[in-house]
Amino acid sequence: MGDELEIRAGGAVAVDSDTLRHAAGRIAAVKGELEELGGRLIFVQGALAGHRGRAAEAYDAACLVFARLTEALRQADALAERLEAAAAVYELVELNVRHAAALLAGDAGAAARIDMLRDRLMAEWPDAMERARGLELERAVMWPSELARQSTLFGFTAGEEVSERGAMIGGVVAGLPTIALAAAAGLSRAGLIERGDRLVGGPASVSISRVRPDPSAKGSPMSLAGAARRIPNGAGASRVRVEKYTMPDGRREFAVYVAGMQSQAFGRYEAWDNASNVELYVGYESASYTATVEALEAAGARPGDTVHAFGFSQGAMIASHLAMEGDYDVQTLVTYGSPVEADAEPGTLSVGIRHRDDPVTALAGGGHMAAVGASGSFVAERVYDPAVEYDDALLPAHRLTAYAETAALVDASDDPRVAGLKEVFARLGEASSVEVSEFGARRVVEELPSGPPS
Structure with a gap:
């Protein structure tokens, strides 16, 4: 089931402009060596021309080599120019992203500096902006x-x-x-959480309660699939799992695992419902977000503590906003089937697991144009179920079990970008002790809604 897994650095254009220019520079260096060789061939041709009667074959061979060398020089010029032009286009895509971010942040000075860089590139490469905008539009639509x-x-x-x-x-x-x-x-960029974005509306009214932790998950997670299996799946009252790690040097680190939506209701007792979905997507603090923060506090986490956040669906939105709020030092952000993508800070290792046939992840609009998070961050994507059946209406690609399967493929991959995440799991595995807490939550409502609680 599913097609080949793709692991990439993220963003719309995973191309390094400096690498393209370096390649163009290497071609220019080789071209210089070829030109020097061409000069020697001209000398050889001249010497052989005087002895064509006895060295006709050698003269003809020298002429053939010179012709091929001339063609190679022409192709080197064309390739170097194409690489330089491509570098300008991809750099303009990156500059356009930074320019939009500066305007959103109200930083007129940064926007003006970026304008100067763009003008300089467009003066040298007049067609580059048109091609850059074409790439952006193609990506947004296709x-x-x-x-x-x-x-x-x-x-x-x-x-x-x-x-x-x-x-x-x-x-x-x-x-x-x-x-x-x-x-x-x-x-519209509705599913993108920009740097500086903060939830509004203040804490919601919720009541959290401790529940019995899942006994099957012990110690620290050793893989992405293992972390996915620790996310509460709605089988019981648990909505948030918090693991407190005490490291050999006495430091504390926390891992939080946040469930996805549990009810189609809107604004009733269940905090993980459609009301919370809508609130989080448009930037309001939901009952589920407030409950997650209270669960972290109840488990012993304090502002500034190191947190590794894992979330599925609505839980992925919660984990993403948790990383952006800045109350905790969120060093790792792992999302499964997220309807949003956060422009995580350079200190946050960001890992997104997505299915191309999952309508929920489509709400993120394909994610940010530029890669997000720390070096080593990545996005892993595949089509979970390419076949078209009537049960597609049940969203098989948006199940936690489906994402656990994809996570297992990432774990088995030899892609070097996965190494950074494996290092996180290895470090947590060195903890002297692990304390586990799980929490349920209920939204506090002023008036009892009609019908049974949900």
Whole structure:
């Protein structure tokens, strides 16, 4: 099930402009050596020309080598120019991202400095900005291609049971809205948490309670899949799991695992409901976020303590905002099936596990244009279930068990970017002791809603 796993540094353009320019410089150096060799060949040709009667074959061979050398020099010039042009385009994409961030932050000075850098690049490469904007637009519109394919095919299959025309109508009706909504998410940047963004609205009214920890998870997690299995899955009352690590030198570190949505209700007793989904997505502090912070405090975490945050779906939004709020030193942020992406600080190792056929992750609009987080951060993506079946309406690609399967593939990968995360797990494994706490939570409502509690 699923297609090949892709692990990348993240961002829309995973290309290093400096590397391209370095390659162009190496080509220029080789070109100089070729030109020197060409000069020697001209001398050899001249010497052989006077003895063509006895060295005709040698003269012809020298002429052939010189012709090929001249063509190689021409190709080297063209390749170096293309590399330099590509470097300018990709650098403009990065500068455009930084310019937008500076404007959002109200930093006019930074925006002006970036404008100068962009103007300098465009003066040398007049077509570069048009190509950069083309890349940005293509990425914003085309990134949800797999989701659009499956939606269109689903509508086509459903309509085919009625008639051939019904198949065509069903494909259009299902596919076009998917493309439009996904593109809107990408263009609006609604699912992106920018640096400096903070939740508003203040703490919500919640009541947390300790519950019996899952006895099957002992010690520290040794892998991404192991961490996913520690996230509460709704089988009981647990919503947040906190592990307190006491290191050999006496330092304390905490790992927090946050559940996904547990109820389709809106604003009732269950803190992990659709109301919290909406609030977190638009930047308001939800009951589930408040409960997570209170759970950390109850487990002994204090402002400034080191925290490693793991979350699925709504829990991924909570973990992302936890990293951005700045109350804790969130050194690791791991999200599974997140509807948002946070522009994590350079001190936060950011790991995102996504399925291209998961409509929930589509709410992040493809993520930030530039890579986020510390060096070694990465995004791992695949299509979980390429087949189109009627049970796709149950969102099989957005299940915690599905993301645990993908996490296991990442664990088995030999991609060097996974090494940084493995180092985190190895360090936690050196703890002298591990204390585990799990918490349930209920939203406090002023008036009892009608019907049974949910």
